[in-house]
Amino acid sequence: MARLIGSTDPTSASVEEVRDALAVWCFDPAEEESIAHAAHWLRRLGNDRDFLGDLLIGMLAGRPPAGEVGIDVGETNRIVLAAPGRGNFSLSASIWPSQEENVLRASGPEAFAYGTAHDHNHDFLVLGYFGPGVEFENYEYRYETVEGWRGEPVDLHPLGRSRLEPGALFHYRAHRDIHLVHPPQSLSVALTLSHEHAAKGWMDHYLFDVEAGRIARVLGHGPSEAFLRIAVALGGEEAKDLAARFGRHHPSDRMRLSAWRALAACAGNREAQDAVWAEAEACGSRVVEAAAAARRRTISP
Numbered sequence: 001m002a003r004l005i006g007s008t009d010p011t012s013a014s015v016e017e018v019r020d021a022l023a024v025w026c027f028d029p030a031e032e033e034s035i036a037h038a039a040h041w042l043r044r045l046g047n048d049r050d051f052l053g054d055l056l057i058g059m060l061a062g063r064p065p066a067g068e069v070g071i072d073v074g075e076t077n078r079i080v081l082a083a084p085g086r087g088n089f090s091l092s093a094s095i096w097p098s099q100e101e102n103v104l105r106a107s108g109p110e111a112f113a114y115g116t117a118h119d120h121n122h123d124f125l126v127l128g129y130f131g132p133g134v135e136f137e138n139y140e141y142r143y144e145t146v147e148g149w150r151g152e153p154v155d156l157h158p159l160g161r162s163r164l165e166p167g168a169l170f171h172y173r174a175h176r177d178i179h180l181v182h183p184p185q186s187l188s189v190a191l192t193l194s195h196e197h198a199a200k201g202w203m204d205h206y207l208f209d210v211e212a213g214r215i216a217r218v219l220g221h222g223p224s225e226a227f228l229r230i231a232v233a234l235g236g237e238e239a240k241d242l243a244a245r246f247g248r249h250h251p252s253d254r255m256r257l258s259a260w261r262a263l264a265a266c267a268g269n270r271e272a273q274d275a276v277w278a279e280a281e282a283c284g285s286r287v288v289e290a291a292a293a294a295r296r297r298t299i300s301p
Contacts, residue, residue, distance in 0.1 A: 001138050001159040002179065003171045005039045005125070013044035015051060019082045019091065022193075027089040029123035029173070029195050038089070039125055039169055042193045045091075046127045046167070052093055052189065055079070077112055084196040096134045096181075096188045104183065117156075117180040117210045119143075121203035121220055124194040126170050131188030133164035136179040139210065143175035144286040148204055148254055152215045156208060164190055178208060199251030225258035232262035240266075247280060253287035260288060270299050 013021075018041045028034040045051070056079075082091035096112065097104040109115050117139060138159040146154055156178065162170070172179070174195075207217040228246065231239045240263060247259035260280035267273045274296055281292035 001140055002136070002162070002173070002177045004162075005035075005169045005171055007040065007043050007169070009040065009043060010047060011044055012047035013041060014048065015045065015081050015091070018042070018045045022082075022089050022091075023085075023087040026087045027193065027195055029171070035125070035171060038193055039171070042091075042125055042127050042191060043167075043169060046129050046169075046191055052079075052129070081191075088196050090194045090196050092192050092194070093129070094190045094192060096131070096184050096190065098186045098188075099183050101187060109183070112181070112183075114181050114183050117178055117208040118219075119176070119178045119205050119208075120172060120174055121205040122195045122197070122200050123174045124172050124192055126164065126172065126193075127191045128164040128166045128168045129189045129191050130166060132185045133166070133168065133188045134184045134190070135161055135163045135182040137161055137182070137210075139178035139180070139208070140176060141178060144253075144290050146206075146215070147257075147291060148206070148215070148218055150215055150218055153213055154206075154208065154215055156210055156213055158210075164188070175203075175205065180210065203252050204254050225255060228255070228258055229262040229265070232259075233266060247288070248283050253285050256283065256285050257288050257291055260292065264295070273299055 021041050022038060025034065025037050027038045077095045077097070079093045079095070080090065081093060082089070084090045104112065104114075117137070119141075138161065140157045140159055141154055146152060162168075164170070204218055204220045206215045206219060208214070209216040228243060232243045243259040243262050247256050247263065250256045250259065257280075260276060260283075264273045264276040264280075267276050277292045277296045277299070281289050281296065283289070
């Protein structure tokens with residue numbers, strides 16, 4: 001489940017200091033040392049109890065924030081503190097209203113992702129900063145066993161609740177940790193450090209119906225997979241060569257799987273299809289390996 005990261009460092013750091021430190025070291029959630037370094041700087045930012053209030057007052061007074069800091073108009077409750085750029089990270093503050101706030105009544109809970117279980121297509125660290133904190137219902141699943149279609153059954157493992165109280169710092173893993181967010185008892189704020197990578201745009205993720213144990217909606221699902229399958233079906237050897245290269249090396253497991261599906265669809269007889277899926281099974285992706293093995297079992301005589 002999402003991991004609680006402890007620390008006793010009482011020192012504080014400014015947004016600029018945190019941004020510079022992370023830009024030099026970068027943020028790579030595949031490395032424990034990098035996670036520890038990022039968590040250290042995020043906590044130091046959280047130890048500054050004045051910076052966010054000063055920033056918000058300046059915005060309300062019409063004073064533009066310095067540097068990259070600004071309001072992200074794409075989300076109702078998010079303030080960008082460091083935009084994606086050097087270091088493979090973004091830094092933001094999320095404001096979580098309680099049930100009593102007018103903004104929640106006006107926008108509805110869906111605007112804040114309340115009551116909806118979801119995973120993410122990127123790792124992130126989240127630190128409780130102000131207020132009692134939102135509550136998370138935590139779940140876990142195996143992404144590599146999911147094909148990714150609406151209504152698909154998913155084996156969700158409930159892992160209890162956690163609260164993002166001030167000072168609590170959690171690491172949520174991409175395509176593994178699921179949470180369902182509940183409104184806090186009163187207005188709360190969290191700081192989030194997200195891993196940013198160009199490949200993220202190719203990765204899908206999901207909303208889940210936890211009661212039914214199914215995928216309720218697929219997110220981040222662009223038209224590229226359909227375009228590739230059409231190109232292979234209508235094209236010649238060049239299209240097949242592109243699909244084969246995507247199947248072996250594309251950063252998105254879903255795109256890799258779509259490439260192998262496209263190649264298998266035009267392979268002809270069962271023996272040829274089995275050969276395609278056998279190659280897919282050995283391509284180095286756990287998601288593709290599981291799907292290919294399952295497909296080979298269905299087409300075996």
